[in-house]
Amino acid sequence: MNYFLDLFFSGLTRGSIYALIALGYTMVYGIIGLINFAHGEIYMIGAFTALIIASLLTVLGMNGMAILVISGLAAMVYAAAYGYTIEKIAYKPLRNSPRLAPLISAIGMSIFLQNYVMLAQTSDFLPFPDLIPNFAFMEPYSDFIGSSDLVILLTTAVAMLLLTIMIKYTRMGRAMRATAQDMQMAMLVGIDVNRVISFTFIIGSVLAAIGGLLIASHVGQINFYIGFIAGIKAFTAAVLGGIGSIPGAVLGGFILGLTESFATGYVSSDYEDVFAFGLLVLILIFRPSGILGRSENQKV
Amino acid sequence: MRIINEIKKSFLVALWFMFLTFPIMVIKVNPLEKLIVWRWHNLAMVGIASFFISFLLRCAGRWRKSAARRPPALTMKGLSNNPRAYYSALAVIALFSLVFPFIFSAYETSIMTTALMYVILGLGLNIVVGLAGLLDLGYVAFYAVGAYSYALLNYHFGLGFWVSLPIGAMLAAAFGILLGFPVLRLRGDYLAIVTLGFGEIIRLILENWNDFSFGPSGIANIPRPSLFGINLSLAASTIYVYFIALLLVIFTIFVVNRLQDSRIGRAWIALREDEIACQAMGIDKTRIKLAAFAMGATWAGMVGVLFAAKTTFINPASFTFMESAIILSIVVLGGMGSIIGVVIAALLFVLLPEYLRAFADYRMLLFGAVMVLMMIVRPQGIIGKVRRTYVRGQVTGDKRQKNGIITNLL
Known part of the structure; x- marks a missing residue:
């Protein structure tokens, strides 16, 4: 039973990280119909910034909680700045070009960012400081759930709640929904579409940075390549749930996380990624628009 | 006044980038020894x-706006309208590639062989991406299928290179169809991600299924191609492989060129331009999509066999997503759908990094940057595809035919 619960909670933890990253994909896709291939790199840059700032503060002799807060904030600020800049450089000039062009530009951006971090920092794995403290009250359950799992689950829940409120009830959220429905109509009713798009990238990047910080602290090491596989998995999660749908991304993230966790626990750990992609292929064969996605009729 | 304004704006851009790159470029931490280096x-x-860069781009943008024109697409029209120049250029290229291995060292011949292999890979992917418009991010999987089919067939059954070449190509085509089926209903972006997943699945299986593929350690001692049973020395077999690659390149160019104007080639182009209109014209979408995947995969399988024979050692590390990305950027930079463009891009991509060793570390960084830049500045690639157009009442039948033959090559 404990083994099952262990797998269950580690699946939930994994799933919530996927969900955090998948939200960035799904929001950007919902608004401009682009797979932001460089999104995984934003997550990686968030984790790296957190690592650098945290190490800096440790050397300066700060204590645990302050390090967590400051490096977390730095990660979010920098991820947002990168997301904003990437959109301005690589996607905005291509907004009216054929579909393949921005996708290829995004792949180029992703390769560029990976190598930029590798050259400026290192290609080795770096140990990530254990930023999340161990709570005493979690001691009795430590067989199947750790403190960092709890923190990750709670943070994800709060982030998603805030996001939902933001999208449902604020002016910007309404503008985002309008732009997602019909960009030209949104422009006609006076919405500054460029601002909405920039804002979407920023929100997505902040969520990715939170995910990056949490998972890096949970796993304990990072390198420049983590963004690639996490990005693909998160995209898989977004597609599973139905790309463009926000609850779908969350649901897809959890399904993917649990599937991976149980498959590696009960079947074989060598094929962890194969299960993820296999699941994606199956879903796409039987339900190409994802679990919660609406199938769109193409108009001529 | 305007210039001052531009300088001010560029200054702000510079400040922004300094802020952006600050933690990653300036601070280098060593968490183990708690050392921090400031750069x-x-x-x-x-x-x-x-x-x-910002200042120059601003000036260039201004100049462009004032000139109010886009630079005309570089096409080979000038050359193709002059058959004589065209054929003599072709003769020079043919002569050069024939004598190449005899004037240059074995090392350079070997690099050239690699470049030629990328030419074939680029042309193969060009069928899928350039002609049919299906973005395939897992192309390297078929390359792996080819390489492993030769290595394993040879290991288990002792089959030689020439027997394995068609078998590898056919197996890759079969895998292409296998991949094609589940993705038939998917639109562009989903397709991209599923093909990417497929490529990763193949690589992971090769890495983990030790009994079948010998896992990450790979397969060694794969024999080089034989020439009627004669055992060639290392230098001679390098030259021999070069000529095989050259032959395959010519064969590929010939087939792809003929394919473009065939019924199926036109169906692919129709599919790329508009799926719904293509169906409305009575084209069987399923069949031509599968054909595109199978045809594209065939070339990758062939090159895979050649790759295994050339390096005599293969392992899964040669078939990562980066490889797919490089082949894709060859197609994109060369100009989607343009044969000459793909050939030039493949040669540039393999030969430039070889001869610019000093920049070897920055190779992938530049790849990425060039991909982004290219999409913004010249989405049509180095050599844009000449669209066949009918100009009513201008071209006589005879002349059109003549032009047709030559423009098709480009």
Whole structure:
């Protein structure tokens, strides 16, 4: 039973990280119909910034909680700045070009960012400081759930709640929904579409940075390549749930996380990624628009 | 006044980039020894570089706006309208490639062989991406299928290179169809991600299924191609492989060129331009999509066999997503759908990094940057595809035919 619960909670933890990253994909896709291939790199840059700032503060002799807060904030600020800049450089000039062009530009951006971090920092794995403290009250359950799992689950829940409120009830959220429905109509009713798009990238990047910080602290090491596989998995999660749908991304993230966790626990750990992609292929064969996605009729 | 304004704006851009790159470029931490290195000179470099780049782009943008025209697409029209120049250029290229291995060293011949292999890979992917418009990010999987089918057939059954070449190609085509089925209903972006997943699945299986593929350690001692049973020396077999690659390139160019104007080639182009209209014209979408995947995969399988024979050692590490990305960027940079463009891009991509060793570390960084830049500045690639157009009442039948033959090549 404990083994099952262990797998269950580690699946939930994994799933919530996927969900955090998948939200960035799904929001950007919902608004401009682009797979932001460089999104995984934003997550990686968030984790790296957190690592650098945290190490800096440790050397300066700060204590645990302050390090967590400051490096977390730095990660979010920098991820947002990168997301904003990437959109301005690589996607905005291509907004009216054929579909393949921005996708290829995004792949180029992703390769560029990976190598930029590798050259400026290192290609080795770096140990990530254990930023999340161990709570005493979690001691009795430590067989199947750790403190960092709890923190990750709670943070994800709060982030998603805030996001939902933001999208449902604020002016910007309404503008985002309008732009997602019909960009030209949104422009006609006076919405500054460029601002909405920039804002979407920023929100997505902040969520990715939170995910990056949490998972890096949970796993304990990072390198420049983590963004690639996490990005693909998160995209898989977004597609599973139905790309463009926000609850779908969350649901897809959890399904993917649990599937991976149980498959590696009960079947074989060598094929962890194969299960993820296999699941994606199956879903796409039987339900190409994802679990919660609406199938769109193409108009001529 | 305007210039001052531009300088001010460029200055702000520089400041922004200095802020952006600050933690990653300036601070280098060593968490184990708790050491921190500050690299302030990097910050200065970023600032100065981004200032000048931004300033130049602004000036260029202004110039472009005032000139109010886009630079015309570079096509080979000038050359193709002059058959004589065209054929003599072709003769020079043919002669050069024939004598190449005899004037240059074995090392250079071997690099050229690699370049030729990328030409074939590029042309193969060009069928899928350039002609049919299906973005395939897992192309390297078929390359792996080819390489492993030769290695394993040879290991288990002792089959030679020439027997394995068609078998590898056919197996790859079968895998292409296998991949094609589940993705038939998917639109562009989903397709991209599923093909990417497929490529990763193949690589992971090769890496983990030790009994079948010998896992990450790979397969060694794969024999080089034989020439009627004669055992060639290392230098001679390098030259021999070069000529096989050259032959395959010519064969590929011939087939792809003929394919473009065939019924199925036109169906692919129709599919790329508009799926719904293509169906409305009575084209069987399923069949031509599968045909595109199978045809594209065939070339990758062939090159895979050649790759295994050339290096005599293969392991899954040669078939990562980066490889797919490189092949894709060859197609994109060369100009989607353009044969000459793909050939030039493949040669540039393999030969430039070889001869610019000093920049070897920056190779992938530049790849990425060039991909983004290319999409913004010249989405049509180095050599844009000449669209066949009918100009009513201008071209006589005879002349059109003549032009047709030549423009098709480009």
